[in-house]
């Protein structure tokens with residue numbers, strides 16, 4: 408039994424799946440989420456706001472900007488209307504490559520995608536960008552001469568500052584051509600710092616992938632050299648709280664769960 412499959416440890420993917428009402432989670436995933444919710448009752452709203460952001464960003468990339476190939480890094484379990492389902496509604500020829508570090512995600516994802524041509528999942532640590540970009544699954548489905556949708560949604564917080572997640576984002580962005588897009592979200596403790604940090608200690612700190620919250624300044628650095636897309640109609644091109652991105656009513660959408668996540672979509676010039 409290695410650490411990555413230990414049944415007595417909670418895992419980020421299973422905890423997130425439980426928050427979204429899925430069934431691919433263990434008793435310890437569920438108990439750990441319940442501990443976090445005691446400290447941060449709006450956590451479930453935050454998870455749904457993040458999932459909504461992913462879906463709205465992918466729909467905009469596929470529908471409005473014509474992107475039909477996506478690299479979903481730290482993809483999570485392919486349940487709850489996943490990237491390829493959103494893409495296919497708009498681009499039946501769409502291709503999606505899912506990458507995750509968690510073997511349970513890969514096992515389940517492989518079964519779910521067995522009959523899907525144009526979608527693949529494989530196990531990798533996204534910190535090894537060169538391996539991810541050179542993997543046969545990636546090369547088979549993604550044409551790096553055409554714009555790509557890069558998704559780093561709710562994953563950079565699992566990377567420590569020492570891992571230099573900013574350089575990592577840059578390495579993925581460097582690999583795709585002009586006209587590609589990056590969608591990125593990450594939790595912050597800019598507001599309610601003590602409560603957010605207590606919740607992280609009660610939960611994600613017990614997983615093999617403890618989380619790091621980032622400030623607006625730290626989050627914004629992920630977007631260096633890219634053109635941020637205005638997050639909603641009438642907005643300036645800025646980082647938004649996650650519920651606001653693509654929302655019809657950004658004031659209404661900016662609930663308590665939304666306010667501890669930053670989100671942005673940006674174009675490579």
Ligand SMILES: C[S@@+](CC[C@H](N)C(=O)[O-])C[C@H]1O[C@@H](n2cnc3c(N)ncnc32)[C@H](O)[C@@H]1O
Nearest residue numbers: 420423481482483507508509532533560561565
């Ligand atoms: C909170 S889920 C996000 C899922 C999806 N991106 C979304 O936003 O709906 C985070 C996922 O990132 C994965 N993950 C964490 N660190 C990773 C790493 N270094 N390489 C690849 N995947 C990682 C976890 O296993 C988990 O499935």
